Every structure is written in structure tokens, then in C-alpha cells.
Amino acid sequence: MVHLRSRRRLALAVPVVLSLTASLGFLPAAAQAAPRAESATQAAVGTDTYAYLVNTRTDPYTIKSVKAAIKAAGGSIVVSYDKIGVIVVHSTDLDFAKKIRTVRGVQSAGASRTSPVQAAGTTDEGAAQYLSGAEAAKVEKGSAAGEEPLEADQWDLRAIGADKAAAIDPGSRKVTVAVIDVGVDDTHPDLAPNFSPSQSANCVSGKADTTYGSWRPVDAEHYHGTHVAGEIAAARNGIGVAGVAPGVRVAGITVAQPDENQLFFPESVVCAFVFAADHGVEVTNNSYYVDPWQYNCMDDPDQRAIVDSVNRAQLYAQSKGTLNVAAAGNANDDLDSDALVDDASPDDSTPVTRTVDPHECFDVPTQLPGVVTVSAVGVNGTKSYYSSYGYGVVDVAAPGGDKYQIPNTPSKNGRILSTMPNDQYGFLQGTSMATPHVAGVAALLKSTHPRATPAQLQAMLKAEAVNPGCPSDPYDGNGDGVVDATCVGGKRVNGFYGFGVVDALRAVK
Numbered sequence: 001m002v003h004l005r006s007r008r009r010l011a012l013a014v015p016v017v018l019s020l021t022a023s024l025g026f027l028p029a030a031a032q033a034a035p036r037a038e039s040a041t042q043a044a045v046g047t048d049t050y051a052y053l054v055n056t057r058t059d060p061y062t063i064k065s066v067k068a069a070i071k072a073a074g075g076s077i078v079v080s081y082d083k084i085g086v087i088v089v090h091s092t093d094l095d096f097a098k099k100i101r102t103v104r105g106v107q108s109a110g111a112s113r114t115s116p117v118q119a120a121g122t123t124d125e126g127a128a129q130y131l132s133g134a135e136a137a138k139v140e141k142g143s144a145a146g147e148e149p150l151e152a153d154q155w156d157l158r159a160i161g162a163d164k165a166a167a168i169d170p171g172s173r174k175v176t177v178a179v180i181d182v183g184v185d186d187t188h189p190d191l192a193p194n195f196s197p198s199q200s201a202n203c204v205s206g207k208a209d210t211t212y213g214s215w216r217p218v219d220a221e222h223y224h225g226t227h228v229a230g231e232i233a234a235a236r237n238g239i240g241v242a243g244v245a246p247g248v249r250v251a252g253i254t255v256a257q258p259d260e261n262q263l264f265f266p267e268s269v270v271c272a273f274v275f276a277a278d279h280g281v282e283v284t285n286n287s288y289y290v291d292p293w294q295y296n297c298m299d300d301p302d303q304r305a306i307v308d309s310v311n312r313a314q315l316y317a318q319s320k321g322t323l324n325v326a327a328a329g330n331a332n333d334d335l336d337s338d339a340l341v342d343d344a345s346p347d348d349s350t351p352v353t354r355t356v357d358p359h360e361c362f363d364v365p366t367q368l369p370g371v372v373t374v375s376a377v378g379v380n381g382t383k384s385y386y387s388s389y390g391y392g393v394v395d396v397a398a399p400g401g402d403k404y405q406i407p408n409t410p411s412k413n414g415r416i417l418s419t420m421p422n423d424q425y426g427f428l429q430g431t432s433m434a435t436p437h438v439a440g441v442a443a444l445l446k447s448t449h450p451r452a453t454p455a456q457l458q459a460m461l462k463a464e465a466v467n468p469g470c471p472s473d474p475y476d477g478n479g480d481g482v483v484d485a486t487c488v489g490g491k492r493v494n495g496f497y498g499f500g501v502v503d504a505l506r507a508v509k
Contacts, residue, residue: 048116049090051078051206051267052097053309054109058085062105069103078267079207081274084312088206088267090117101301108309110302112266113292114346118257128223129427130420135411142410148234148242150425153417155379155407156231156399160437161505162244165444166236169508170247172447177232177250177439178281180272181225181288182262183217184252185421188226190234190241191250199251199279204258206267208275215252220421222262225252227428228287230419231436232443240425241418244440244504248447251281256288263291263348266306269365273313277320282446283457284317285439286326286371287432290364292346297361311368318370323446323454325439326366327431328375328388332477332485335363335390336495358390367393372442372458375497376400376434378414379407381468383485383496385477387431391488391495395458396465398437398502401429404478437502444507464507465500467491 052075056066063082070077075089075096085107089096100109131139131150142152147163157163176196183202186195202214217226233250234243243250253275255268269290276284290296290310296303314324333340335358342361343353358367366373375397376387383389384402401415411417415427438461445460446452452460470487475496477484487496 047092049092050094050096051112051117051265052089052091052100052109053112053266053305054087054089054100055107055305055308055312056085056087056105057107058082066103066105070100073099075100078205079271081270081313084274084316086270086309086312088270097302108301108305110305112306113348115348118259128420129413129415131411131417131425131427136425139410148236148238148240150241150417153409153411153413154241155409156401156416156437157242157244159379159381159399160244160441160501161503162440163242165504165508166242166246169444169447170236171233171245171444172247172450173249174450175248175282175443175446176280177245177248177283177285177443178253178272178276179225179229179232179250179285179436180253180255180269180276181228181285182222182256183225183254184215184229184250185217185226186215186252188230188419188421188423189239190237190419191226191229193235193237194233194246194248194250196249196251199249199276199281200253201275202254203268203271203275204254204256206271208271215254217421218258221260222256222258223420223426224262224287224432225254226421227418227426228285228432228436231416231433232285232440234419244437245443245447248443261348264288265292266290266310266364270309270313273310273317273324277317277322281322283323283325283439283442285436286324286365287430287435288327289329289366292348294342294345294347294363295340295356295358295361296364297356299360307362307364310364314365314368314371318454321454323372323442323457324365324370325372325374325435325442327435328366328373328390328394329363330386330430331388332386333358333388334485334495335367335388335393336488337390370454370458372396372438372461373498374398374431374435374438376402376431377497377501378402378405380405381501382471383475383477384429385484386429387434389485389487389495394495394498396438396461396499396502397497398434400431400434401427403429441502441504441507444504448508460507461502462499464503465498466503467493467497467500470494470496
């Protein structure tokens with residue numbers, strides 16, 4: 001068993017976004033108030049290099065003039081995504097963002113992190129539990145004929161009819177799901193048959209590196225993306241486990257920093273969405289929140305720039321036909337409440353406790369427009385104790401595992417079993433695990449309806465989902481006698497499950 005620190009990672013279509021107003025048009029008026037004083041992001045003066053995002057209009061004249069202004073202000077351009085008006089900049093000038101915001105054509109600009117750029121997390125809840133050889137042998141004995149060797153422990157596949165769906169249509173090789181994450185071990189025997197190197201890259205620097213193997217995790221501690229990839233598309237090849245869509249392709253786009261903190265900074269995520277869009281990816285899986293802010297408040301100029309840049313990139317992906325699916329998070333937060341306490345931000349320096357309004361401070365990318373927001377359920381089909389929720393925020397739900405909901409399987413483990421680096425298998429739980437189930441079902445829908453747009457795929461996900469409705473009794477997810485959450489809504493749509501738990505079998509019929 002490997003013990004990692006538990007991180008609460010959240011887990012954020014239209015024409016290409018050209019302006020702040022267009023890209024953030026979904027925000028309430030109150031969220032677009034005049035910026036407050038500068039963020040307390042850089043107190044020390046020195047020679048450290050900081051990363052910035054500069055968002056501009058996309059006409060060639062503006063792009064050219066802003067680039068000149070960036071250089072004049074002491075900035076060094078790392079990469080410029082001219083098509084969406086996002087420029088990634090490094091500078092040692094602590095006043096760089098303040099200066100560049102005064103430049104004509106700049107619509108938002110700010111620091112992308114609160115710590116210096118270093119030379120060079122995730123929505124799983126709790127530590128990974130690896131499947132031992134003895135346990136695997138026990139599971140294999142419990143697997144039925146025609147199943148993968150470890151499928152007896154995959155209660156999640158049966159919960160959404162993915163086992164039956166695979167017999168009808170395992171998905172098309174013309175459909176690719178990109179796992180935007182900490183890296184994917186494409187050498188795993190369950191992933192190698194379906195992996196797409198040409199649609200994979202490393203975006204950690206903010207600029208895509210397509211060197212062969214660059215998408216692989218730096219070590220076994222960066223296991224999250226490999227687990228997610230297996231849930232989506234582990235091949236039915238007589239080895240290990242099966243994915244929800246075992247016939248589709250899977251790609252890896254690495255965005256997490258290579259150190260132990262595994263942070264997902266916004267410039268890396270911008271790169272990932274643009275790369276996926278430009279390389280024909282049909283679905284992206286986003287089991288994380290963009291660091292360093294758990295919620296990005298629009299009256300803070302730095303956080304506003306983060307929302308703007310990532311939103312431009314994900315909207316660009318949608319405009320190119322890519323559906324983006326994201327995790328709701330593991331804090332058991334009500335994302336439709338009037339106020340939440342955020343005591344985890346910024347997570348790249350010293351966190352401060354603040355109260356935020358989730359209608360004006362956004363979890364990115366899951367609360368961005370057009371993104372499919374996913375909550376988690378356990379084997380009983382009820383909301384997982386950790387899963388965040390929210391009426392009008394959550395779109396659909398899927399199995400994410402729950403240690404308090406125990407399945408009748410050989411291992412009796414309520415978490416999700418999937419692939420791990422170095423040819424291993426392990427259990428994880430979290431909205432990180434629920435999201436790839438939805439991405440897999442979306443891939444099956446795209447296989448069946450190849451001309452469907454991202455908006456149409458999202459509508460089909462909702463239409464074919466099965467909603468258990470709000471629980472009749474007060475919700476006590478961990479069984480301690482305390483009400484943990486309140487479900488708002490009815491049988492058709494509610495805050496716990498959105499439009500319901502996705503259904504793979506319905507997707508292929």
C-alpha cells in the first residue's frame with residue numbers, strides 16, 4: 001500500500017473567444033465588479049522568476065503590439081496562443097502584471113501562481129491501495145467466463161452497464177479521450193493496445209513537448225493519470241481490468257509539476273486544451289482543479305486572469321469539437337451555496353482562510369461554461385460521502401467509489417480498481433474516478449454518433465442518465481449520525497446527481 005497525502009483537488013461552445021466579455025459572459029454582473037487591490041502574491045523583491053498570463057484581443061495588430069509591450073515591461077514570452085489571445089510570460093519584475101494591464105488591447109493579466117517558477121494534484125480522495133498478488137489471484141477465481149481476470153472487482157462497470165455495452169459496441173478507434181493529468185504509463189499492458197502517442201504531449205512548461213514518452217509519469221508516485229486512463233479505455237485483452245470504452249483510443253497530456261506536490265498550474269492546462277483541440281481529440285478528462293486557487297474570484301486581477309485564460313482554451317477546444325469533462329471535487333462542498341470556506345488556497349505557498357461565493361469565485365475548470373461537471377456515487381448508487389454537489393452545477397454522476405459503501409466482490413473494496421504504473425493495479429476513490437466513467441460513456445456516444453457536437457453529447461449524457469432522485473432520509477454519508485449534505489431538486493434533476501448516473505448500455509443502443 002502506498003500512502004500519499006490526501007489532496008482536495010477539483011476537480012473546472014462557441015466560436016473562439018476573443019474578449020474577456022465574450023469568454024466570461026456566463027458570469028453574474030456582481031462577479032465583474034472593478035478589481036480589488038493587487039493580490040498578495042509576491043511579497044519578496046529579488047531575482048526570482050514568476051509566471052504570468054496576459055489575455056488580449058486576437059487581431060494581429062493587438063497581438064503584435066502587446067508582445068512588444070511585454071518585452072518593454074521586462075517580460076519574456078514563453079509561448080503565445082495567438083488564436084485565443086493567451087500569452088504565457090516569465091518576468092522577474094514583481095510589478096509586471098500591474099504594468100501590462102494598462103496596455104491597450106490587454107483584457108486581463110495576472111500571476112499564474114504565488115511562488116517562483118521552479119527549474120525543471122488530483123481529485124482522488126485518500127491513499128492508493130495496490131492489489132497484491134494474493135488478492136489478484138482471489139479476484140481471478142471470482143471472475144466469470146468472458147470477463148477480464150480482475151473484472152469481478154469492477155462493480156463500477158456493472159453499475160453503469162459498461163460490461164454489457166462492451167459486448168454490443170466497445171467504442172470506435174476513431175474516437176480519442178485525452179487524459180489531462182500527471183502522466184500516463186502507456187507501457188502498461190492494459191493501456192498499450194489503445195494508446196495514441198500522436199495525440200499525447202507534456203504541457204508542464206506551458207508549451208507542448210511531443211518528444212516520444214514525454215507524457216509518461218516521472219515516477220510511480222505520479223499514478224493518478226494512469227489509473228484514470230485505465231478506467232476509460234483499458235483493453236479487453238485477457239489481461240487485468242477493462243475500461244468503460246475498451247475500443248476507443250486514449251492519450252496522455254501531462255500538466256502536473258514533476259515534484260511531490262503535483263500541482264496543475266493554469267498555463268499548463270491552457271496548453272493541454274489547445275493541444276487536444278488541435279490534435280483531433282474528441283473528449284478530455286479533467287480530474288483536478290487548476291492550482292494554486294481552489295476557487296478563483298473575479299474581483300482579484302490574478303485569479304480573474306486565470307479564469308479567463310483557461311476558459312478561452314477550453315472554449316477553443318469545444319469550438320473544435322472536443323467535449324470537456326471535469327470532476328466536481330472531494331470537499332463535500334455545495335457549489336450552489338451562498339458561501340464556502342476555502343482554507344486550501346493558495347496551495348503553492350501559504351494558504352489563507354477566506355470565505356467565497358461559488359457563484360462569483362469559480363472552481364476551474366469544472367465551473368466553466370460547457371464543461372460536464374461530475375459528482376461521485378458508491379456501489380449503493382448514492383452520493384459518495386466526499387463528493388461535492390450543487391443544484392444547477394452538477395450535470396451527471398458516475399461511480400467514484402466510497403469506502404463506506406461495501407460491494408459484494410472478492411476484495412469487498414468500495415473504491416475503483418484500475419491500472420497503475422509499472423504494470424500494477426490499485427484502488428482509488430474520488431470524483432477523479434467518477435469523471436473518467438463519464439468520459440468513457442461520452443466516447444461511446446461519440447462512437448455511435450460521430451457527428452455529434454460537444455453540446456449534443458452533453459445533452460445525450462443527461463438524457464440517458466438514470467436519476468435516483470434525492471434521498472428520502474437525511475443524508476449521512478459516513479454514518480456518524482450527522483447530516484452531511486442536503487439534496488435540492490427532484491427526480492429529473494437535483495444537486496446530488498444532476499440529471500442522473502450515466503448509463504453506458506443506453507449509450508450504445
